[in-house]
Amino acid sequence: MPATTVRPLTILCLASYEKGAEFMRECKRHGCRVLLVTVKALEHAPWPRDVIDDIFFMIDMYRRDDVIAGISYLARTEQIDRIVALDDYDVEFAALLREHLRVAGMGDTTARYFRDKLAMRSKAQSGGILVPHFVPAINNTALAEFMQRVSPPWVLKPRSEASSVGIQKINGANELWPALDRLGDRRSFYLLEKYVAGSVYHVDSIISETEIVFSAVHQYGKPPMDVAHGGGVFTTRTLERDSPDLPALLSLNTALINTMGCVRGVTHTEFIKGTADGKFYFLETASRVGGANIVEMVEAATGLNLWREWAKIEIGGEDAAYTLPARREDYAGILISLARQEWPDTSAYTDAEIVWRLSKQYHVGLIVASPDHSRVSELLAKYMARITTDFSTSMPSPEKPTS
Numbered sequence: 001m002p003a004t005t006v007r008p009l010t011i012l013c014l015a016s017y018e019k020g021a022e023f024m025r026e027c028k029r030h031g032c033r034v035l036l037v038t039v040k041a042l043e044h045a046p047w048p049r050d051v052i053d054d055i056f057f058m059i060d061m062y063r064r065d066d067v068i069a070g071i072s073y074l075a076r077t078e079q080i081d082r083i084v085a086l087d088d089y090d091v092e093f094a095a096l097l098r099e100h101l102r103v104a105g106m107g108d109t110t111a112r113y114f115r116d117k118l119a120m121r122s123k124a125q126s127g128g129i130l131v132p133h134f135v136p137a138i139n140n141t142a143l144a145e146f147m148q149r150v151s152p153p154w155v156l157k158p159r160s161e162a163s164s165v166g167i168q169k170i171n172g173a174n175e176l177w178p179a180l181d182r183l184g185d186r187r188s189f190y191l192l193e194k195y196v197a198g199s200v201y202h203v204d205s206i207i208s209e210t211e212i213v214f215s216a217v218h219q220y221g222k223p224p225m226d227v228a229h230g231g232g233v234f235t236t237r238t239l240e241r242d243s244p245d246l247p248a249l250l251s252l253n254t255a256l257i258n259t260m261g262c263v264r265g266v267t268h269t270e271f272i273k274g275t276a277d278g279k280f281y282f283l284e285t286a287s288r289v290g291g292a293n294i295v296e297m298v299e300a301a302t303g304l305n306l307w308r309e310w311a312k313i314e315i316g317g318e319d320a321a322y323t324l325p326a327r328r329e330d331y332a333g334i335l336i337s338l339a340r341q342e343w344p345d346t347s348a349y350t351d352a353e354i355v356w357r358l359s360k361q362y363h364v365g366l367i368v369a370s371p372d373h374s375r376v377s378e379l380l381a382k383y384m385a386r387i388t389t390d391f392s393t394s395m396p397s398p399e400k401p402t403s
């Protein structure tokens with residue numbers, strides 16, 4: 001019998017934001033055909049064109065019928081094996097397209113648990129995971145009852161945004177009703193919840209056939225909302241290996257991923273440790289790598305690149321066993337701030353532990369890494385002060401996410 005030629009796997013990537021180059025590069029290294037769908041506005045972004053077989057631009061990637069029609073047209077001539085959402089905003093459409101074209105992978109129901117903060121809260125709660133008291137911003141009686149039962153402050157937050165966009169702190173009923181009025185018909189896309197003062201942590205994981213095969217736990221400096229709204233330097237760093245919070249966060253993360261039903265891929269999950277009661281509350285989860293250069297930081301601490309590992313897992317699908325490469329157990333920390341200078345010069349920052357520098361207009365950023373946790377903390381403290389003096393500026397919080 002003549003040998004049948006094996007067709008390369010075709011991976012369709014959706015990216016409404018410029019990211020995921022390393023994911024696409026890894027797909028190409030494995031011999032895949034890489035297709036990218038993005039928006040017209042990003043036509044000239046520095047996509048890794050050398051590994052992309054074909055690139056398509058849509059005027060708007062959020063119009064359901066247009067997306068279905070466009071990708072189905074493409075599917076007349078391409079046999080699409082995988083559909084991957086590189087950015088959080090693409091997760092629903094990737095799921096919608098998988099369902100429509102009957103491509104394997106995460107479907108609508110699970111995608112909603114990773115995108116809709118209301119759905120993920122209800123689901124986490126049903127799995128016995130502690131969440132801040134919450135109520136959908138839908139029914140007036142339910143909202144009034146919530147405000148009677150749960151003391152302020154509260155946060156009014158969009159169900160499907162990212163990067164703290166659109167989140168408002170609400171101090172009482174007199175502030176809530178006008179805020180809801182301002183939202184008008186958009187209000188049902190919001191939820192109201194108890195503001196839990198505390199420290200925010202993130203757990204970034206790799207999932208292979210429902211098993212969590214890798215997790216890295218980090219703690220943000222100032223809570224992300226405070227940085228987004230009040231300015232200052234965004235920081236996060238690897239949690240100390242012997243911290244009593246580590247096993248607690250890892251087991252919560254496992255419970256959460258199992259409850260949500262993620263089969264394969266990567267996740268970025270956040271928890272708040274309440275200052276008042278010392279308990280961990282589930283904040284949010286996402287079926288993607290963390291933003292704000294968390295990938296580079298995790299790589300500095302562990303040697304593993306989450307984009308690359310995610311690509312391997314997607315390519316393997318349910319048929320191929322995934323083996324996690326050896327990981328290091330070092331510590332890393334990142335600092336990012338808005339800068340007054342268009343291209344801030346950090347060449348005077350010379351500590352040997354600096355392993356990465358951000359190159360982004362009007363931003364400054366560094367990653368430091370060391371086998372010693374206290375050294376990372378020391379460097380973060382030092383650079384936080386220095387960056388504030390040398391570069392920082394305060395700007396109003398963005399209307400649109402920045403990463």
Ligand SMILES: Nc1ncnc2c1ncn2[C@@H]1O[C@H](COP(=O)(O)OP(=O)(O)O)[C@@H](O)[C@H]1O
Pocket residue numbers: 132155161162163164165167193194195196197200223224225226270272283284
């Ligand atoms: N219930 C809450 N209590 C205290 N802070 C909160 C609460 N919800 C959100 N925040 C703050 O807002 C930030 C963003 O909220 P999050 O739910 O993670 O949305 P996203 O990161 O997608 O914008 C958090 O990192 C935290 O600083």
Ligand SMILES: [Mg+2]
Pocket residue numbers: 163164224270284
């Ligand atoms: Mg968040």
